[in-house]
Amino acid sequence: MRKYLMSAAACALLALLPQTASAQVATATPGKDVSMVLLPKFLGILPFDQAHKGAEEAAKELKNPTALQFLGPTPQNSVAGQIEIVTNATTQGVKAIMISNNSGDQIVPAAKAAQAKGLKVVTWDSPIPSADGEDVFVAQVDFSDIGKVMADMTLSILGPDGGKFAILSASPDASNQNAWIAAMKTALKDAKYAKLELIDTVYGNDESEKSYTQAQALVDKHPDMKLIMAPTSVGIVAAAKALQDEKLCDKIKVSGLGLPSEMLAYTKNGCAPQFALWSFIDLGYLTYYTAYMLATDAIKAEEGVKFKAGRMGEYSITKDPTRAKGLRVLMGPFTVYNKDNVEAAAK
């Protein structure tokens, strides 16, 4: 906790420094011709489609004459597919590629080769763990906040008596999920959460069917488990469906990160009383602005750089406190959904 405060203080200081040095806020010049590729972890997942929508909105606003390419691999071939798309983009002389990385550090050689050819490599949603081959990471929310929100939701669903819970994550090497789980484990050390006990972590690879069977397996394996925490939009729906199908929603609850439109029914019927998320549309929008401004030399990927991202306002590039090295743009904020506000958000 103290460490966290210290780094928060350091962040606050960093945020102050450039203001005194130079209060310059860069703005984008619309109408420049920049070929850009938006690369999700894989195709066919709603949050990524929403990010695409947000990026298209920014593209329209910036009047980029070259259409945005939204290219992704199939879930079965995510790692090799992402590497192939980055390599092909490099061959095509694309100016910027925006990656939601699903390949851990295995993407590094391809990303470095892209940078060597002058491409700007912006990651969003999920960064490159080592930050090698990456210019900047557009983070949805502060990773340590995600850990705290997950712990808070667990506590509020289970009540003061707490209980045992398990995590159903995406793929074992998804660096964002891993960072959130680590952040949650750190948050759980607080005495406030002493009654919460994490008993298992399993992986559904962000495939509905696999996540569904993993949730069922958790139920069979741990009869005293009271909650499944799924920090992935695929896993949380699959887990809620599994519990509903097995008629266990009275005894076991689901929480995590999910999309209001997909979670509406489960929040209404009590299977998943609370979950959280940020706007993927905004994330796509901000990512596009960041990549466009880097590719047009309006900004440099350096600590302390400030820029204006259209309707979303002002952002700055800082050191990424969640990784050993690397830069990030922090989006925020978080929304916790429950039966009172989920309906409005699902529309």
Next chain:
Amino acid sequence: MTGAAAMLRRWETAMLALLIAIIALNSLDSRYFLSVGNFVNLFQLSIEKSIVALTMTLVIIGGEIDLSVASVMGLAACVMAWTFHQGAPLPLAILLALAAGVLAGLNNAFWIAYVGLPSLAVTLAGLIGYRGVARILLEDRAIGGFPDWFNRLGQQPAIGPLTASIVIFFILFIFFAVVLHFSFLGRLIYVVGSNAQAARYSGVRVAVVKTDLFVSSALVAALAGVLYAARLGSVRGDMADGFELDIITAVLLGGVSIFGGKGTLAGVGLAILVILNLRNGMGLADITGNTQNYVIGGLLILSVLAPNVWEDIRNKWKGRET
């Protein structure tokens, strides 16, 4: 026999025509296609599958199948990463990875060649089992941080613009072409693949031939796994997951009969080029994974259908003549 030979030649001619058509279309479609860098990338992005397709050709011509190759690739990479992580020097870790491949191959061969179980079942068990060991070794970690020389081996050009993996592919291609088409063992592989029973009665040591096939298949797969690790610079338990189907696709598209006894390495080489150029062309045209799989799946169905339909038509024609 001459009919079959002519038939095969026709197949390779068809593949070559298809390849030329694809290359022509690709170069018209994308101005980035015809460059040395792109051709190197095109090879490099699937080079490990191409390498394993060579031994898969021999296995299928020998009348068997090896579904465990991708899991052996993963196993070898994980054995290497794990031993390296335990503090062993990398060359030793690589040797152990290759040894793990040989062991996996011997295990497959034992059940198939000496106990007499079908290779489909045995290597399916291998697909599951070897992957299991790989995942147990690495759990949910990714291991990287290999020495620079190893990463360079996988990522930087070794000879001219060619990477070490591509050079190894060409060497192995020539080696296995000689074995299959110009050696005694090669003739035995065709004989065993056409009719194992008859081969046994005429004194061929069928079990030895099959052992050779499965051990080379697993050893080459292990080598490919190590090369894959070098290309990506880090290893995790699900590496090369599902590659076996792409590899078998290339072999069947190359005109090798799934029932054994028929096919050439040249055909498979052409089929690899067809698939790689097709994928690369579609990639450069911004056509994504699902559509690519659809097109290659369709091509495979055609490749299996075409010879049979052709045979049918010919037989009917002959029937009318007599």
